[in-house]
Amino acid sequence: MSVTDNTYKSEATERIPAPVAPPARRAPAPPAQQSPAPPVPPALWNRNFRLFFVARGVAVFGEGMVPVAFAAGLLGAGHPGSTVGYALGGWTAAFALFVLFGGVLADRFTARRMMILADLLRLPGAAVLAVSFTLGGPPLWAVYALSVLSGVGAALFQPGVASTIPRIAPDVQRANAVLRVVEALMTMAGPAAAGLLVAVWSAGAAFAVNGVTFAVSAVCFLLMRLAPIPSDTARRDSFLAELAGGWREFRSRSWLWGVISIWTVYGLTVAGPMVPLTASLVTEEHGSAAYGVLMAVNGAGSAVGGLLAIRLRPRRPLAAGAVALLGLPVNLVLLGTGAPVGALGAGQFVGGAAFAFWLVMWSTSVQTHVPQEALNRMHAYDVAGSLLMMGVGRTLSGPVAAAVGTEEVLLTGAGIAVLVVAALLVVRPVRTLPRA
Template sequence: MSVTDNTYKSEAAERIPAPAEPPALWNRNFRLFFVARAVAVFGEGMVPVAFAAGLLGAGHPGSTVGYALGGWTAAFALFVLFGGVLADRFTARRMMILADLLRLPGAAVLAVSFSLGSPPLWAVYTLSVAAGMGAALFQPGVASTIPRIAPDVQRANAVLRVAEALMTMAGPAAAGLLVALWNAGAAFAVNGVTFAVSALCLTLLRIAPLPSDSARRDSLGAELAGGWREFRSRSWLWGVISIWTVYGLTVAGPMVPLTASLVTEDHGSAAYGVLMAVNGAGSAAGGLLALRLRPDRPLASGAIALLGLSVNLALLGLGAPVALLGAGQFIGGAAFAFWLVMWSTAVQTHVPQEALNRMHAYDVAGSLLMMGVGRTLSGPVAAAVGTQQVLLTGAGIAVLVVAALLAVRPIRTLPRV
């Protein structure tokens, strides 16, 4: 090879730009938001265990635990749309801080009450509903904050998904330990501390205001209607949520209670706990996978990944041994986490910032309501036709849902921003 050739190659290499380094994710704002979300999910995971231990330990029937948690879910579903409008009106950060501060006294009251004895049921239900309203004010702001603090939205969603998966496992475990060592009041006390930490982290965020933050606002009703128009104008958005309502009703909703009852009856509660831990590990793996893969068509890739949930349901419905059920739970957790990252990233990068809180609220409200209906109906339907039959039917519907997502052109072809 001649000197001329080497010189030519050297000059050519200089003309080829080096691949751009991805922007740094862990800036000050993202670190604060990461801590806020991690401690919040950790605290939320403690609540069902704390309610169960506190109410059952006080001699109340198991239905009271369902009423307490159901009150939280109902309040969340009813008020989350208004939470989206208020977040667009007063900024997401302010509403999230307010939501944390509103839920903190309720957690403190429950901590003291369960430590001293047994609070009256009306107080438990009222505070649970208030906590659900606080969560409804908080949740819409999560979606709109990420693109304003993270230079790489998909990486941010993936990292947060991994953290949430780990905290979802750690929260119930910590609550069980606190209840065993002290009482349910200790778990509620730690839950209250997580609200305080979250509020402090969010207060320390420094986010540049949008022009819409200081713009003149319409009435609450007009903004709610405006959000609906924004929602309807995006066929890929309402297409996914419309299909997802069927998925929530027939697959995602029944899956949790029926899995719990089937595995516990066949293999015991310890096996069910292990399988849920494996599912959480799968969710963390799905988040890590979303850190590596950057598909050009995020919703199409996420939909294909959802086929993993049908594998999980099929193994449950066929009565597979525990080892195979564990594999199914890992695959299902990874599949669902990967879809969530792709979906969140698509919404956060395609919807205008000034409407993002309301769009996220419509998404959460629609999904949660139908999942709630699916959970409610799963027991009677399983009693009529059999738990395994319902799960196998759900596996088939899950495949059809993936086919429907891929069949809708705006969903299938939505590009990465």
């Protein structure tokens, strides 16, 4: 009730007017208690992430130049086409053999130091190839040896990528998606730039630019400032003990080894054969220019898949990523049924977007559910298992396609790809893994 209601009564009920009391002084109201403002999350584009973004962009750009540079340099020097395969195969074999050791070393000496060392290890090899191909062509043994050395450097570098992102990015999924977009764009730009350099100058110029990318990457990592984590200063076990410990960590997570077990089948029967068979089929039927355009369209689809992963945040990331993988068999069916180039382009776009979205969901799940001190080794086991089976699939794709037909292998791969998605969704730890 207000002061006026308390002071005055109605004239109908009061004969004697009541004295008017002076208005009561109201005590000053205490200042309103304001709830503390919610903390502002740190921005994604902080200094460390900007440096990491540049390092990854230039690294993928440089890696995309290497196959074109090897093909132009070796074929231009009069060597048979098989030498290109041997050079690239040596890189892949070295990477697959040493990546597990790279994971342990990254845990022991920090990922940042190992990535700087890996860049510095690969830089002289690129410089030697640049000079040699400019002057006429190095001996094959030197090409193979330097390619193997580059593969070892990549094996030392790669495990640290997974563990660095959670340390520099407040939003791990968004960071992975942004990096996936730039990697897709650089995957398209690298081969195109290498082709231009080879046409204007020589294969040596492409290797020279590749060496510059290693230098830029090393400088970016050198400028990064990361807070230490307990494992950086903890007393370490022996090398073999830590390798075994990584395996125990790997086995203890059913969703992790479940996905990789299913993915080994996928790499052997789908992802591995798809690249060489697509290249041979499209080149034979539509020409090498059409194949180049289709690969560019695939890269554009990968960029779109990364952009979608920035916006979409499913509660069950692995389940959502598995459903997205249904875009890949669409691409394989179109290839296997002899669709026109326009339809093949649509299939490549859908396939690129689907695969990129899956990769972001998978990377984010691993980086947010695995402890930081074991993340380098976990990522190494992931990469080793996937890459080995993809390598075997690529090797066997030619003989199998020659025996039963390229179209038949692609259509069979489409069916297996659907079964892989079904398997990912059937395995309960994979299907129900929540966002961290």
